[in-house]
Amino acid sequence: MENILEARNINKHFKKPVLFHVLKDISFSVKEGEFASIMGKSGCGKSTLLYVLSTMDTDYEGQLFLHGELVSGQPADKLAYIRNKHIGFVFQFHYLLAEFTVLENVMLPARKLAERSYEEIEQKAMEKLQILGIDKLALKKASQISGGEKQRVAIARALINDPVIIMGDEPTGNLDSHNSENVFNIFRELSDEQGLSLLIVTHDQDFADKTDRIIQMEDGRILA
Numbered sequence: 686m687e688n689i690l691e692a693r694n695i696n697k698h699f700k701k702p703v704l705f706h707v708l709k710d711i712s713f714s715v716k717e718g719e720f721a722s723i724m725g726k727s728g729c730g731k732s733t734l735l736y737v738l739s740t741m742d743t744d745y746e747g748q749l750f751l752h753g754e755l756v757s758g759q760p761a762d763k764l765a766y767i768r769n770k771h772i773g774f775v776f777q778f779h780y781l782l783a784e785f786t787v788l789e790n791v792m793l794p795a796r797k798l799a800e801r802s803y804e805e806i807e808q809k810a811m812e813k814l815q816i817l818g819i820d821k822l823a824l825k826k827a828s829q830i831s832g833g834e835k836q837r838v839a840i841a842r843a844l845i846n847d848p849v850i851i852m853g854d855e856p857t858g859n860l861d862s863h864n865s866e867n868v869f870n871i872f873r874e875l876s877d878e879q880g881l882s883l884l885i886v887t888h889d890q891d892f893a894d895k896t897d898r899i900i901q902m903e904d905g906r907i908l909a
C-alpha cells in the first residue's frame with residue numbers, strides 16, 4: 686500500500702517563553718486506507734504534531750510528504766491549496782456557520798477551491814450528506830440540529846473535496862458514547878470501503894483500540 690502521509694525526522698521548538706523542544710525526531714507514515722489514532726498524555730505534543738502534519742504550521746525541521754509529494758518548504762499559497770484539496774479536517778468543535786444551512790456549510794470548502802460549478806458542488810454535497818445519513822437535514826440551519834448531527838455535517842464538509850486523508854483533533858471529544866460510536870463507524874467505513882486514510886488524535890482509549898494502529902506519543906516522541 687502506498688504511503689499517503691510520511692513524516693521524516695520532524696523536530697519543532699517553541700522559542701517563547703523559553704526554548705522548548707516540543708517534537709523530537711518524529712518519523713512515521715500512514716498508508717492508503719489506514720485508520721490510525723494518536724494517543725498520549727495531555728501536553729505531550731499531539732495537537733502540535735497535527736498542526737505540522739496538516740501543513741498549517743510550517744515552523745519545524747524535517748520533511749513531510751503527502752501522497753509522495755514533498756510539502757515542506759512549499760510557499761503558503763501552494764500549502765493552502767494542498768490543504769483544501771487533499772486533507773479533510775474534523776475538530777472537537779464543529780466550526781459550522783450557524784446561520785448557513787447544512788448544505789451550504791458542506792459546500793464551503795469546494796466553493797473556495799472553485800474547481801467545479803455551483804450545481805456540481807451542490808450535488809456532491811448532497812451525496813456526502815447521504816453517505817452520512819443526514820441528507821434530510823440539508824436545508825436546516827446549522828443552529829437547528831443536534832451536536833451529533835453537527836459533527837456528521839462537519840465530516841461531510843471534510844469529505845467534500847475528496848481528500849486523501851482525514852485528520853481529526855479529538856473529533857469525538859464533545860460527543861456522548863452513542864454519537865462517538867456513530868462517528869467511529871463512519872470513519873471505519875470510509876477507511877474500509879473508500880480507502881480513505883485517517884489520522885485521529887484522541888483521549889478515548891475505546892475509540893483508539895478499535896483503530897488499525899495506535900501511535901503512542903510521550904514527551905514529544907513517538908514510542909516504538
Ligand SMILES: Nc1ncnc2c1ncn2[C@@H]1O[C@H](COP(=O)(O)OP(=O)(O)OP(=O)(O)O)[C@@H](O)[C@H]1O
Nearest residue numbers: 699701702705707726727728729730731732733734
Ligand atoms: N504556542 C506555544 N508556545 C509555547 N509552548 C506551547 C505552545 N503551544 C503548546 N505549547 C506547549 O507544547 C506542549 C505540547 O502542547 P500540545 O497542545 O501539542 O499538547 P497535546 O498533547 O495536544 O495536549 P492535550 O492533550 O492537552 O490537548 C505543551 O507543553 C504546551 O504547553
